[in-house]
Amino acid sequence: MDAWAAAIVADDPARIATFADPSWVLVTPESGAVPLTSFQEAVASGDLSHDTMAFTVLDARLHGDVVTVRAHGTNSGTFRGQPFQADEWVTEVFVRHEDRWLCTVSALTPRSNGSGQPVSPELSTEGPDQGLTPHLCVSDTREAIEWYATALGARLTHEPIIMPDGRIGHAEITFNLNSIVMLSDAFPELNVDAPAPGRGTAVTLHLHVTDVDAATAAAAAAGAVIDRGPETTDSGRITVLRDPFGHGWMLHARPSPV
Incomplete structure (x- = not known):
């Protein structure tokens, strides 16, 4: 993560490409899915530059040749001449290429207190780094996202991470202001399985x-x-x-x- 951040702060499109899979996309609420070529063009033209970038890794999970990383990230720079500072939840997906790990998805969600104002890391009392966040395994994450939205008013935080075999390895939904619940499909080979509906639950x-x-x-x-x-x-x-x-x-x- 540190080397990936350093490549972005260097504002060097070629160096960025050495850490990114050609299929890499940046997913943000403001811009949707931004492909690698568009990101490189913005850097090369000077429209986008970074002065700082830092990550605090909260969780990393290995799924064969894929690693999902959750982190809290901060960065600063300029976009089209305007300075910016960002404080975000970050989900990165890395894929193994021989002896290297290349990033294929970077999903960013701004930290806020519901009024659009960023929450400082020291004062945050909710979100993935609060110490305990539920991570539910379900039989069908796509269906679960729709059900929790319809039945309990949840909101999808950002686009789910889809594994090479089509299963969803990570998704986040938010209840109320900023109460996050994580979801995934079953991965029995990793001892991650969904409960049987109709039975009692211990949680x-x-x-x-x-x-x-x-x-x-x-x-x-x-x-x-x-x-x-x-x-x-x-x-x-x-x-x-x-x-x-x-x-x-x-x-x-x-x-x-x-």
């Missing part, structure tokens, strides 16, 4: 909602199994349910202040 995800009854109705309409609720408890209004992929959820709304 329950606690999701705060503004209207438990409405959220319960939406989840039930989408196929969730309601195990309990909606009901009022000392801690507020709750529902306990299981999604079609075998994962348990508690929907919770705190009691109104008296």
Whole structure:
């Protein structure tokens, strides 16, 4: 990662190409998928330059000849004459080429507090580096992304990482302001497998909602199994349910202040 960052800060298109697979794309919310040739052209023309770039690696997973890396990244520079500073969640995919690892996907998601203002790393209390982020294995990640969006209001953070065999190796969805849940398809060969729907679950995800009854109705309409609720408890209004992929959820709304 450090060598990859150094190549970008050098503003040298040829050097950048030595660390990138020819199929490399940069995926951002603002620009969508930017191919390597377009990125190199922007650097060569002077439209894009970087002064600094640094990564803090949060997680790395090996899948045969593919490595997925999650990181917190910061960088600064200029774009078309305007200075910029970026504070982002980064997902990189590297593919083995003989004795080298080449980057094939770089997906960036700006860190923000919901109002468009960047969150400083020291003050962040949510996101992948908060210390514990759920990573759910599901039978069909594509279907799960749609279900969580329809039933529980999730948003896709960025385009999923698709492995050479077509399975999704990594996806991120966001609930509420910045509560991230990671998803992947099953990889039994790596001891990563989805739970069997219909069975009980040892883990329950606690999701705060503004209207438990409405959220319960939406989840039930989408196929969730309601195990309990909606009901009022000392801690507020709750529902306990299981999604079609075998994962348990508690929907919770705190009691109104008296």
